[in-house]
Amino acid sequence: MRVAVPNKGRLHDPTVELLQKAGLEVHNGSDRKLYAETTDPEIDVLYARAADIPEYVAEGAADVGITGLDQTREAEVDLFDHLDLRFGECRLVLAVPEEDGVSTVDELAGKRVATEFPNISRRFFDERGVDVELIGVTGATELTPHAGMADAIVDITSTGTTLEVNNLEVVAEVLDSSVRLFSRPEDEEDGKIRELVTALESVLHAENRRYLMMNVPEESLEDVKNAMPGLGGPTVMRVEGDDSMVAVHAVVEEGDVYETINAVREKGARDILVTPIERMVR
Ligand SMILES: Nc1ncnc2c1ncn2[C@@H]1O[C@H](COP(=O)(O)OP(=O)(O)OP(=O)(O)O)[C@@H](O)[C@H]1O
Ligand SMILES: O=P(O)(O)OC[C@H]1O[C@H](OP(=O)(O)OP(=O)(O)O)[C@H](O)[C@@H]1O
Ligand SMILES: [Mg+2]
Structure with missing residues (x-):
């Protein structure tokens, strides 16, 4: 393959x-x-x-x-x-020079639009019944309005920096990619x-998850379990040589780790380990 x-x-x-x-x-x-x-x-x-x-x-x-x-x-x-x-992750957007005051797709009828994505752009304007002249470029699309090459562009943005530096503003979203x-x-x-x-x-x-391990006094087990967020029940194991303690393991969302540690500690959990997970095969 x-x-x-x-x-x-x-x-x-x-x-x-x-x-x-x-x-x-x-x-x-x-x-x-x-x-x-x-x-x-x-x-x-x-x-x-x-x-x-x-x-x-x-x-x-x-x-x-x-x-x-x-x-x-x-x-x-x-x-x-x-x-x-x-x-x-990025967005394909229709953008125009800020000073042109264009705020709708319709206002671009009869205008020139520069893009590296002529097929997507054609479909976008066709669906809205707006007739534009598409100009194919292979890069630096953001410069074309200022060079007098186009009135608008369809291009990729993620942080928005390139649009901002070139004084361009978004008129419409074309595609989330x-x-x-x-x-x-x-x-x-x-x-x-x-x-x-x-x-x-x-x-x-596995990417946004962590593996939590901790020791818990037997009598606190129910409280600790209740203090843990979803993702299915934790694994509970015997601690060799100590009948009063059990080991509790669980997979927790990264965003819940901080709160979970505080909550289980308050319920009696000790020796808490947090480790990354390489893969989770379901
Ligand atoms: N600013 C961005 N943020 C996030 N993703 C982006 C951004 N720019 C492009 N992409 C994504 O990356 C893909 C390829 O972009 P990239 O610039 O790496 O390739 P390219 O321009 O074809 O490379 P080159 O011209 O150097 O061969 C795009 O099709 C898009 O899916
Ligand atoms: O919203 P921003 O974070 O500013 O990103 C947008 C810019 O990123 C891409 O260019 P890239 O850096 O890939 O350069 P390229 O034009 O040489 O492909 C894209 O073509 C935009 O110009
Ligand atoms: Mg690029």
């Missing part, structure tokens, strides 16, 4: 890192290499540009692709989305792809 992975740019490192956390070490992954082997002899990595990956998968050059939803939508190919990998794992639709049930999805899901499930 061949997995297409962004060869460079901001998606390369987090993608390789996520595969590694899922147990799929990528060997000899350097910028210039086209292919890389992985820990799994049945899985190879193919490096490609983020924008080309949907096409590579649709055409069968790769079986699985990892890239932004903006890219799969722009490619206009038929793909099955298996998993949201929850990084590369994040990195996805996808295949051709006919491979939706493919066993090997399901395995990869399960492995990656296990990393995502």
Whole structure:
């Protein structure tokens, strides 16, 4: 099975890192290499540009692709989305120079819109019945209004810094994007792809969770259990050589850890350990 992975740019490192956390070490992954082997002899990595990956998968050059939803939508190919990998989060927005005072999409009728995403943009304006002239660019889209090239842009934003620096304001949201794992639709049930999805899901499930371990006097066990947040009952174990104590282990959401520690301590828990979780396979 061949997995297409962004060869460079901001998606390369987090993608390789996520595969590694899922147990799929990528060997000899350097910028210039086209292919890389992985820990799994049945899985190879193919490096490609983020924008080309949907096409590579649709055409069968790769079986699985990892890239932004903006890219799969722009490619206009038929793909099955298996998993949201929850990084590369950004918004595709329609923006105009602040001084132009444009506040609705309709006001752009007959105007020029520069974008790296002409297909998504065309669909956006068509759905609203607004006729615009689309101008395709391959980068630095934010500069085009000031250069007199366009009246508006459709481009990616995340922190909003680039729009702000260029005195542009958002008129409308076009698409919410994040990195996805996808295949051709006919491979939706493919066993090997399901395995990869399960492995990656296990990393995502574990990411915001911590494993809590503590010793609790037997008589305080019920109180401590009640002080723990959901996620199913904790595991309770005997402490060898001390009949009065039990060990309690539980998985807790990262955001609940601070409060949980204070609560269980108050109920009598001691020797509390908090550890990260590498993977949670369900
Ligand atoms: N500012 C951002 N914040 C979050 N995600 C982003 C941002 N910019 C881009 N992305 C996501 O990353 C993807 C690839 O962007 P990136 O800039 O890494 O690639 P690229 O511009 O194609 O790279 P290059 O032009 O260097 O080959 C985008 O399609 C989008 O999904
Ligand atoms: O809202 P912000 O946090 O400012 O991010 C938005 C910017 O990020 C992307 O550019 P990138 O940094 O990938 O540069 P590129 O144009 O060379 O791809 C995107 O094209 C925007 O220009
Ligand atoms: Mg970019």
